[in-house]
C-alpha cells in the first residue's frame with residue numbers, strides 16, 4: 001500500500017515518472033515548471049517520509065523562453081511575480097538559483113534514495129565537466145576555484161586529475177584544499193577511458209559527487225570524440241556531460257596567434273594547440289588580471305574569427321573576475337553532440353612526442369650540523385630559477401614547469417611554484433607559513449626538448465639550489481622522463497558512428 005502510494009506520488013514528479021519508464025536521463029531540470037506537482041511532492045515528503053523540506057514555492061507558468069535553458073537542475077520562485085519575470089529578464093531569478101538548486105537537490109536525493117531502497121532504481125546522474133586547455137593555461141587554478149564555489153553551495157564535488165606520468169602536482173594541490181581527488185596517471189583520459197570511469201566510480205563511493213571536475217592532460221586534444229561522446233553514449237544514465245571548456249593563457253595565445261612577440265613551439269605542437277581550441281564549445285580566456293586592453297581586444301577578436309563556433313568567456317581564475325558567469329553556464333548546459341573535429345592523428349602524435357616530460361618526487365631534509373629548518377618558499381623559488389637557467393641553456397621551450405613542496409606527512413600545507421613559459425618569471429601560487437625540517441618535493445616539467453635533458457637539468461638544479469646553496473640533503477625517490485606515446489583512444493566516435 002505504502003509503495004503503491006509512493007509510486008503514485010512519485011509519478012507526479014515528472015522526471016521520476018520518466019525514470020520509472022526507463023528514460024531517466026531527461027533528469028530533473030523539467031520538474032519544477034509544474035506548479036501543482038511541486039506542491040504535491042512537498043506534501044508527499046512531509047506526510048510520507050516525515051522530512052521537513054524547506055521547499056516553499058511554486059513556479060506559476062515559469063517555462064523558460066524559447067532557446068533558453070533552466071539554470072541548474074531546478075528553479076524555485078518565491079512568487080509568481082518573479083516567476084513571470086523570468087520570461088522578461090533572467091536576472092532576478094538567477095539570484096535564487098543556487099539556493100534553490102541545493103535545496104531541491106537534497107529533496108530529490110531523498111526521494112530517490114527512498115525509491116532506490118523500495119524499488120531498486122539506480123541513483124541519479126552527476127554532471128561531468130571537463131576543463132581542457134594547453135599546459136599552464138590555468139586549468140588547475142580554475143578547477144580549485146570552481147570546486148570552492150560548488151562546495152560553498154553544498155554541491156558535492158569530485159576532482160579527477162590526469163597525467164602521462166605519476167606524482168602529480170595538480171593532485172597535491174587538490175588534496176591540500178581537502179577536495180576528494182582521483183588521479184589517472186600513465187596516459188590521457190582518451191587512451192585510458194576505462195580508468196576514467198573507475199576514477200569516477202571510486203569518487204562516487206567516497207562522496208557521491210554531484211559534479212565531477214576533470215582536468216585532462218594539457219597536450220591532449222580530440223577529447224569530445226574520445227571522452228565526452230563515449231561517456232554520453234555509453235554512460236548517459238550516470239552522467240550529464242557538459243560542453244568542453246578550453247582554458248587559454250592569453251599571453252601564450254597572443255604569441256601563437258601572432259599578436260605578440262615570443263618564442264613558439266614547433267608546428268606540430270601548435271597543431272595540437274589549435275585543435276584544442278577548435279573543439280572547444282567554450283573558450284575560457286584566463287588571466288584577465290595580466291591582460292591589458294591593447295592585447296585583450298585583438299585577442300578576443302582573433303579567437304572569435306578563428307574559432308567562430310565557440311562561446312568566449314573572459315575570466316581570472318586567480319582573482320575570480322568573470323568566473324561565475326562561466327560556472328553558471330557550464331553547470332546548466334549540455335554538450336552539443338553534433339560537433340566533430342577533423343584531426344590527423346599522425347600530426348597529433350608527432351606534436352605530443354616533441355614534448356619531453358619529467359615527473360620526480362624528491363625527499364629533502366636538513367643535514368644536521370647547525371641547519372635545523374629551511375624556508376620552503378624560498379627553496380622552490382630558487383630551484384625554479386636554477387631550472388629555468390639550465391633549460392634555457394639547453395634550448396628548451398618550457399610549456400609548464402611546476403613544483404610543490406609539502407612537509408613530510410602533512411599534505412594540507414603546501415608551497416607551489418609555476419613557470420608557464422621560458423620567458424616568464426617563476427611564480428609562487430601557494431605558500432608555506434612555517435619553515436620545514438623535511439619535506440616532499442614534486443617536480444613536473446613539460447618542455448619541448450629531449451627528456452634526458454630534463455633529468456640532467458633537474459639533478460643539476462637540485463644539487464645547486466638544495467645541496468650547495470642550502471646544505472640540505474636530497475634523495476630522488478622517483479624520477480621518470482619520457483615522450484608521450486602515440487595517442488590510441490579507447491573509443492572514438494565520429495559523425496558516422498554516433
Ligand SMILES: Nc1nc2c(ncn2[C@@H]2O[C@H](COP(=O)(O)OP(=O)(O)O)[C@@H](O)[C@H]2O)c(=O)[nH]1
Pocket residue numbers: 133134135136137138139140141142218247286287288289290315316317318319400402417418419420427429
Ligand atoms: N595571473 C594569473 N595567473 C594565473 C591565473 N590562473 C592561473 N594562473 C597561474 O598560471 C600558472 C599555471 O596554472 P595551472 O592552474 O597550474 O595551469 P594548468 O597547467 O592549466 O593546470 C600558475 O602559476 C597559476 O598560479 C590567473 O587568472 N591569473
Ligand SMILES: [Mg+2]
Pocket residue numbers: 139140141170215
Ligand atoms: Mg594542471
